[in-house]
Amino acid sequence: MTARKPLVAGNWKMNGDIVSNEQLFTALRADLGRASLSQVEVVVCPPYPYLGQAAAWLGDTGIAWGAQDVSTQPNGAYTGDVSAAMLVDLGCQWAIVGHSERRQLAGETDQQVAAKVSMCMTRGVGVIACIGETLEERESGHTEAVLGRQVDAIAAALVDPAHPLPPGRVVLAYEPVWAIGTGRTASPEIAQAAHRFVRERLAQRGYGHAGATRILYGGSVKPGNAASLFAMADVDGGLIGGASLVADDFLAICRAAAVA
């Protein structure tokens, strides 16, 4: 079996300010020593305006930082967009793409998500590509059809031989929409079944590193449920929303991943 180092990423969403961020960065710096970081990869994704602050506070720690989105375009007249090249310019190592909030609120399509994956590949930005079904899709028996469609678009970008990303820089995040911010976590068994399906689908679509790709679970991960989720064979860490804003909770989740 391929060894996959667990990864925990904090998606701060549209939260924080200079003062509260500083408190959070200070707590992460103080607690996450080299020893724990040798067992878990930690990424913090604040809003765009605070990426420079993340660089200043985390640059020398081994904790990586990332953006919550990236443009489908390389540069030009795209007001409000931020390109992968700009992220690289700042020293930003990761970008989340295809979060369900962007798919739902900004109408992002599978093709746009794939274009974002391609942009990250072109510039060498590590990608955390999100997928997940809604409650209605799950209850009507369409979970695998939805995940399959979403994974196919991402896989089509990943197999582009022109700009391969090293396998360790390709991460998928299964985030069932019904579990995001609701307190209703997927059971470990539901998460495992979805993760296994996603990994097999990546392989079926010709992505040669499916076995080495980390697949994170996201959706109401808390210190109390993290260990049981991370214990599943195909759950390689977590993408954490609300709990990533509370230093003690995020640190506890990172520790749960380190011992999983």
Ligand code: 13P
């Ligand atoms: P919560 O952890 O707040 O449910 O959010 C999950 C998420 O959307 C992370 O990207």
